[in-house]
Amino acid sequence: MSLLPPEFADLEHRVPEWALPTEEARFRKLHSISYDELSAFYHEMLPRLDAILEYLSKHKLSAMPADALTLYNLALTMVETSHPMDLGWGATDFPGAYRWDAFNFASISQSSRAKLATAAAPRDTRDTVAPVRVNAATEVTP
Numbered sequence: 001m002s003l004l005p006p007e008f009a010d011l012e013h014r015v016p017e018w019a020l021p022t023e024e025a026r027f028r029k030l031h032s033i034s035y036d037e038l039s040a041f042y043h044e045m046l047p048r049l050d051a052i053l054e055y056l057s058k059h060k061l062s063a064m065p066a067d068a069l070t071l072y073n074l075a076l077t078m079v080e081t082s083h084p085m086d087l088g089w090g091a092t093d094f095p096g097a098y099r100w101d102a103f104n105f106a107s108i109s110q111s112s113r114a115k116l117a118t119a120a121a122p123r124d125t126r127d128t129v130a131p132v133r134v135n136a137a138t139e140v141t142p
Contacts, residue, residue: 004074005055005067011048011074014041019073023080030081031093038092042085045078 003015018041020026030038045052052075059068084092 002067003070005071007055008048008052008071011044011071014044014074015070018077019070020077021073026077026080029077030084033092035084035090035092038081038084042078042082045074049075049078 002009002012003019004012018029020029052071056064056068056072056075059065061072064072081092084090
């Protein structure tokens with residue numbers, strides 16, 4: 001069974017190393033490879049990116065077939081690791097710039113998303129402080 005849709009079978013050799021399912025895995029990949037490794041992946045993916053995005057646009061993320069989801073993860077890895085190439089840095093890491101190995105990644109669960117949405121919802125104005133206005137004479141009035 002193919003890991004990618006048939007029209008992208010030529011990229012299948014990249015799947016084990018580059019179709020990374022999490023932001024943390026993609027971030028760590030960027031900081032653990034050489035510029036030459038990134039360049040090879042980037043230059044193989046870039047000409048295919050428009051076709052990949054067109055293909056993926058035909059699927060809902062929540063109902064994506066397994067081969068399309070693998071392609072999606074491959075494209076995400078390309079996009080999230082491409083900035084050294086796009087910006088012409090010539091390196092994938094700059095020692096001493098920041099401690100990339102100290103980053104902590106946390107996912108937001110569905111229940112946490114619901115709590116955030118509830119917290120962002122408009123509240124009863126009786127529970128809020130009335131805005132303070134300053135009139136022309138610089139007197140503060142409630």
